[in-house]
Amino acid sequence: MGSEWEARNGDLIHPQLGLSLMAPAPTADVFRPEGFDWRNSNIQQGPYPPKALKADKEGVVPLNLTVDVAGKIKHCEVDGTSGLAELDGHACPHLVRTVRLYPALGADGKRIERTISAQLSYELRLRITTFAEGGTVESTPKVRAKRNGPISLESIGIATEVRKLRDARSFAAWVKVLPDGRPESCQLVSPTYDDGIDALVCNTLMQKTTYSPARDAVGNAVADTVNVFLSW
DSSP states (O other), X not given: OOXXXXXXXXXXXXXXXXXXXXXXXXXXXXXXXXXXXXXXOOTTOSOOOHHHHHTTOOEEEEEEEEEOTTSOEEEEEEOSOOSOHHHHHHHHHHHHHHOOEEOEEETTSOEEOEEEEEEEEEEEEOOOOOOOSOSOOOOOOSBOOEESXXXXXXXXTOHHXXXXXXXXXXXXXXXXXXXXXXXXXXXEEEOOOOHHHHHHHHHHHHHSOOEEOEEOTTSOEEOEEEEEEEEO
């Protein structure tokens, strides 16, 4: 996106783009949402839109992206505006040319073509983000849902396979557990991006693992989420 330099006011100018994918809420028929394929993408390739750069303008472009089973952006449309026509016009052609994604994976182990929301941010200044207290507060069960018994790479049946992966060194999944202890959905929040392994992980967590439900303050069973993390 360009070289880094210091502006007259002392700001460190470092043109860059950032893509945020906003996958739909977890459902039982989807194990893995779309993800950014950094190995096969070059989102920072090319110049920052010159008019916006000259005018010192930043912005966020809201988008709808259709991702095919090969991870290519099959269709891109601007779903609103950043407030700057040059950024809106630059976003889709740039993403289609420079970005590859990991497609969603269904509960049947097959890749899914679908349309998701996304945001492409155009930034000129390096920033440090801090998080303050506040925001939405949700109640937490007094007793959390949990797995009945341990789980391991060996029990899932992937102990040998995962060690052959080039990049992945762990996975993390969220399993929504209903008040009766049945798992409703599995969402890989940190996948391996190996279709077979990702499908096997969620199928094991959904079909071969039992759970105890969460309990509220008066002892009633309530829905909750169990977090599963394994590394190697």
